[in-house]
Ligand SMILES: C[S@@+](CC[C@H](N)C(=O)[O-])C[C@H]1O[C@@H](n2cnc3c(N)ncnc32)[C@H](O)[C@@H]1O
């Protein structure tokens with residue numbers, strides 16, 4: 328268990344602690360104390376590099392409602408049930424992880440009775456969530472416990488079973504579906520996302536766009552978007568992504584790769600960083616929400632390369 332999906336700080340093992348115990352674990356209390364005192368250590372790097380919005384709460388004046396122990400439950404749970412994936416993306420450190428399924432540990436009587444009924448939102452990550460039998464079971468079980476939970480998914484969309492996926496989404500209060508698409512060029516995309524099929528992903532994107540329109544027409548809208556990992560191989564496509572997503576009314580988020588270094592813009596010389604920063608600054612006027620993390624990252628790298 329961790330405080331956020333970017334952090335490697337451990338709150339304890341989900342197989343030994345209930346989710347609510349993790350929420351008020353010794354480690355979580357220490358992290359909250361840092362936020363209250365305005366003396367961040369645990370998340371300092373992530374907050375600086377990714378423009379974390381929670382930085383607004385740091386310090387006693389800004390965190391008056393924060394206490395070391397919180398009786399109120401968390402509102403949002405990010406879950407990675409299993410690292411299992413059909414792809415082997417070059418920048419990803421998830422797929423090589425040991426397979427460990429946490430479904431049984433999550434759906435304990437304590438979590439079912441005390442945690443999930445009060446939860447407001449779940450974001451399901453992976454591995455690839457829509458290729459894991461346990462993910463479908465988890466969704467159905469949680470839906471029975473608390474049908475009001477708002478769901479978000481991040482998926483590679485490189486699979487045949489799009490009908491099953493849409494059938495599952497149909498039963499949910501759905502907030503967002505994000506497709507990870509790092510390049511709009513077939514050759515580049517497939518060189519990054521090893522094992523993926525570009526045509527199939529584009530076909531599945533089309534199916535999800537149709538589904539978005541159908542749900543909108545029946546008064547149950549959700550947002551559909553693209554997440555593009557920005558690396559030395561992909562940053563020059565930023566304008567293409569902006570055009571593509573505006574034309575198709577898709578959300579867009581640029582995710583800077585921080586590590587491994589060989590796939591991070593951090594490895595580039597200063598003139599490249601300056602060019603990327605100039606491009607991102609200009610286009611952020613058109614699509615501000617797409618650039619929040621990328622701009623923070625590029626500014627930080629630019630600053631590092633200027634000293
Ligand atoms: C780990 S994947 C899990 C969900 C699904 N398998 C997918 O690819 O969409 C979640 C997101 O992390 C991104 N990602 C993977 N490796 C990354 C890295 N080294 N740095 C930043 N983002 C990364 C992916 O592009 C994807 O958008």
Ligand code: SF4
Nearest residue numbers: 412414416419454483
């Ligand atoms: S599809 Fe997602 S989980 Fe799978 S290897 Fe790629 S980034 Fe990692």
